[in-house]
Amino acid sequence: MTQHAQHELEARLKAYKQEKLAAGDWLNHDILMAKAEKLEYTDPALALRVFQRARVLNPDSKEAQQKIASLNRELKKSNPEVMRSSSKEADAPETVSDAMESAQEVSEPAQAQVPTFTERLVSWLKKPISICVLMPFLLFAFYQVIWASDRFESQAQLIVQQPNGMATLEPAMAMLSGFTGGSGSSDTSLVEAFIYSTDLVEYLQQELDIFAHYNSDEYDIFSRLSASASREDKLDYFKKRVVVEVDQNSKIITVRVQGYTPEFAKTLTETIVDRAEWYINKVGHDLAKAQLAFVQNEHAMVEERLQKAKSEILAFQRKYNLLDPEAEGMALQQIAYGLEAQIANKQAELRALRSSMSESAPMVMQLKEQLDSLRQQLIDERQRLTQDIELTDVSGEMGVNEILANFGNLRMDLEFAVEALASSQVSLEKSRIEAYRQLKYLVVVESPTLPEEAKYPSILYNLSLFLAVILMIFGIGSIIRATVNELQ
Template sequence: MSQQAVNTIEKRFSELHKKTSPEVWNNADELFKLSQQLEKTDIYLARRVMQRVRILQPDRPKIKMHLKRLSDEVALHAKQTQTSTSTEPSTKQSENKKNSEEKNNKLDNFFSKLNNNFSSKKWAQPWVLLLAVPFVLFAFYQLVWAAPRFESRAQLIIQQPDGMATMDPSMALLSGLGVGGNSTADTEIAKAYIHSEDMLNYLQTHNNLKEHYQNGGDVFSRLSSDASIEDLLKFYIDHTTVEIDEASGVIKILVQGFTPEFANTLTQAIVNRAEWYINSIGHQLADAQLQFIRLEHAKVEQRLRDAQKNTLAFQQKNNLLDPEAEGLALQQITYGLEGQIATKSAQLKGLRSTMTEKAPQVVMLASELSALKKQLELERDRLSTQQGTNNNIKNNGTSVSEVLAQFSDLKIELELALKGYTSSEVSLDKARIEAYRQLKYLVVVESATLPQDNKYPTTLYNILLFAALQLMLFGIGKIVLATVKELR
């Protein structure tokens, strides 16, 4: 083939490129169809287009086969043209020129139809239906339609009173003050109460939470009009976040609302109710513990009073201030009389050795000794017998030893009651300290804030995430379809 023929083919190929849309020109399947159409009218241009198809998809055996066939037909057609061109008259050349112009007109009509068909079908392509349309709709919702949500913030911490500052250090150590409690459990209790139905009922009563969630926002972000209490609780939990810092124990409450004022009001209501709850459960536990200790202390105190009354009644009954002292005094009197009798007996024996029985001194000393012996017998009877006397004590026919035994029992009972009362007083003081130690208070670190800018929806993040998910799912779908086609 001459260089002039090659240039002519390249010129027609360039004109074809200009008339063809970029979508068709870069699509191997569309160019393959175009080559088949051109094969009937212009075999040289058809082979050139097939070469373009091979460049776009070099690995397809079908394209190689068609390109080889077109090359063979071009070679055969070139031989026939060389044998006939020498005998053809000049009128034939003008006729060929006219035919060439008609071919070009036909090609123009063909490519215009092809471009129109491709343009009419491009919106029905899978990537348009599965990627572009959903992405545009979602972006429109995020940028234009989605209602803003404002977030108010508050920070709290649960603290215990410092008992070490008001107590003796040894007493505080004995009672356990200064030892840290389970703050993690307290913060988890506060979080559970904030997300509980009791808190929801309180907020519904004082802030009409359901009306705000149903009337605010857009159709996709608001609460449905026929929502149940369970749906309302789930919606409330989704829009109320409670974060706990494990290191410091700070509780952060993040509340969303469709208006900044409502978000601030709702956060303040949650803080006030949570503070009431934490303080109330601490006082309830302390009161219950103290109530039990007070009842036990009252029993011990009553026992002590009964022992005191019994002892006093016994003393009044026997006309004794201290029976033990009275008994000791009687014993001392008895021992003193025995000593005097022994002394008088020795003196009497000495006088009888030198004097007669009728001597005045002997008679007087014998009389004194006889009186001392009678008094000794009387004192011994007072200690051991049940004979009543009216000299020093009135025991109502009861011996002094029995009185002492009864008084000893009463005294032991009184001492035991007194010891029990003392222990009970210590236990009561410890219970008061322990109850004071267990009291917990919710301290506000940061009051409820009034937001100025909406935090939700996060438009850019949502759009990018949606696009990433779309591309991932579309790619997975393409891989599955390609696998199915390959298996067929």
Template sequence: MSQQAVDKIEQRFKALAEKTSPAVWGAPKQLIKLSQQIEQTDIYLARRVLQRVRNLQPNNPKIVRELTRLSNEIATKAKLTQTSSSTETSTQLISDKVIKINSDTKADKQQDQSQEETSILSTLAALKDNVVNHSQTKNMNKPWLLFLVIPFVLFAFYQLVWAAPRYESRAQLIIQQPDGMSTMDPSMALLSGLGVGGNSTADTQLAKAYIHSEDMLKFLQSKYNIQQHYHDGGDIFSRLSNNSTIEDLLQYYIEHTAVEIDDKSGVIKLLVQGFTPEFASQLTQAIVDRAEWYVNSIGHQLADAQLEFIRGEHKQIEIRLRDAQKSILAFQQKNNLLDPEAEGAAFQQITYGLESQIATKSAELTGLKSVMTAKAPQVVILESELNALKNQLELERERLSLQRKSSTSAANSSNLSATLSNGTAVSEVLAQFADLKIELELALKGYTSSEISLDKARIEAYRQLKYLVVVESPTFPENNQYPKTLYNILLFLVLQLMLYAIGKIIIATAKELR
């Protein structure tokens, strides 16, 4: 636009300001109405008025849009005016040329005039065709009408009007295990290793895998017939096919059931979509109940299997201990001994006593022989006592180490005779009893260790029990969460523009290479 045209617009603007009251001239809303009134007669002045409104309210997006619209209309009008003016100028030049030729050659060049007129008419026809072709080319250079506007309108119509709403119910869960430290003494706590946390990540991943498993799908299908809901509730693009297989149903179920796990806290967030809020809430509750049953049953099954194995081992050790006790009791009854070791100790004590008496008597006999003759009565008596003690010592030693006949045993004291009535040496009896006692002690130690292992297994089983705790009960949605209309429309528009720009670049590159 020339400076002269700008000055004329400013003059009309100042004249309008003088005619308008100060109250209207300082009110943006009144100026907007005034601009709309004079837009039909003077669009340049209307835009200048809107510029004043923008100065008064620089942050009003409505004013910016109106200014942009008027600027576009002015640019379009100026372009059309320029094209028309160019065409008229070309036509006027050709007409002047025709008049000049007619005036110069009318008298003497009739044949040349006919040829020149034919050339001029051809030029006019070519100019007309050029204008028409320019208009057609301008209309044909608008592929955005086919590739942008129509698909965008159809997609927006689907998102705003046709798309079936989907409601999302939410629930939050966490897997916990009981604290066994408060229910046992410190020694058992150290023995069992309690206090070391388990692998919570594996538990949450296990719960997620079961929620997205075919077992869970079959349970929900038998209880709620989710396949029919997924088919009847959605629109033609979002519904499940009527002849879908179990794999298709599982894939559709997984796409509409999200399981999010917080690695730090271990909280499992369950997001379930449905075409009605009632169904979404019911389905979420069913999934929570079934997952809780699964987690609890897995923990109890592992604990029962471990305890069953430990109880079987403990029962075998208990049988071994009872057999060892029965063997000792039978040995005692067979040999008529309450405690063979005590009996052997008594025999040894007798032997040691006899040896002590023999030593004493030998010393006395030596002393008497030094002052008396060998036939003295005291010496003879002492020698007899000494010989008796030696014979008895030999007998006692044989009882301890040798197998004697029953007749030899019968000649001794009644108690020892009863003890060795079967003709078995005391040392052999002690050896047999020692073997039985060692077996009993080993069985008793094994039983004690088995008792500790059983207690530890109970604690470990109690420790392995896992419980699915509901942090947030399934919600009842009131507003549909999907489809995200504005987001989807904007994303579709961005993708359209990207594809259109890529296409334009490819076409321009092809033309350049051609």
């Protein structure tokens, strides 16, 4: 049974060499390894025979030894007869038939026996590591070194500052207003958001036609902007070419702009800085104007209210011909008090006269008449204080008490208007100070630079990163493949 299996294997090997192998392939280690790997899953016994031949040609080949050991373990379980015939061949370098074929091939020209450099190169390029690692790396290196267009980077540094209120105001007012004279994180975020905004991109397109530079055919197709790019694609491309960095400690804003020429990179950086400065100034002035306009309108209303109160008091005084109704009322009260005192004196005198004279005495009669006149005058004065009488020919009829009440209301309105005006003036001054605080300035720390050397592409960094990534992917793929083969 073993002899029959050996003859059958030899027949299959002979037919395989005639049909699948070209002249000289039987002496080429790399070609035999590749052929055997294809037979490994379809005909393990024949693959083992071809691997043994490859090991004879290159005894130091660890790959051939590993393949032979693996197939030996597999054939011991599945086909022990073929394994016993093959094990004999593993001990000897060649079988008799192999030796005869080798002798015949040795007699041919040396060119047919020894693989040429081209054949070895082609065989090596067919290996997985060459296809999956070397070829992509060479293509990427060609792009980075020869094809990729140079990009120059211009840089500018900015900072947002507020005016120093301590230098222009009294110390108490400055501390009350809370001046700091610095810049906050919201200001730097505002500048960053504006630089990345669609409004700035459209402005730059109108002023410099930036996308005509970025999608020019003079530069490589992979780094330039597509001619059919949408507005969103243009904005994304702009964000890749313009980088804004903010130092959280110093609040310094660094703007880095890439261009295919040094002049364009510098011009674009200058335009971005100028427009950002205009935007910051505009925002500060708009906020200050809006806040100040509101307070000024309120102040104008308070002034109008004060003028109205003054006009009403003047009209009231002219109407009743009174400078000070309160003083007029006090005078009337003093007159009434005086009349009462006179009446009391007259009554005392009358009692004294009656004690010594009769009622018909002339002095008693005269004193009675004076007393009646004083009482009537007192009644008239009290009526002026409490009843409606005609004060002047041009005034209406109104009691002094009502005049005092109305005048008190008008004077109270005037006092309220004066106090409101004082408060409004304080608020107006505070609003002016606050409006001054709203003013911000974009200070250029470093002017836009003119680059002399291209910064991108970073050839060494890109090649190293690409090689590391592709080797990692190839290693993972090889591990997965070996695991699958082992499980089969």
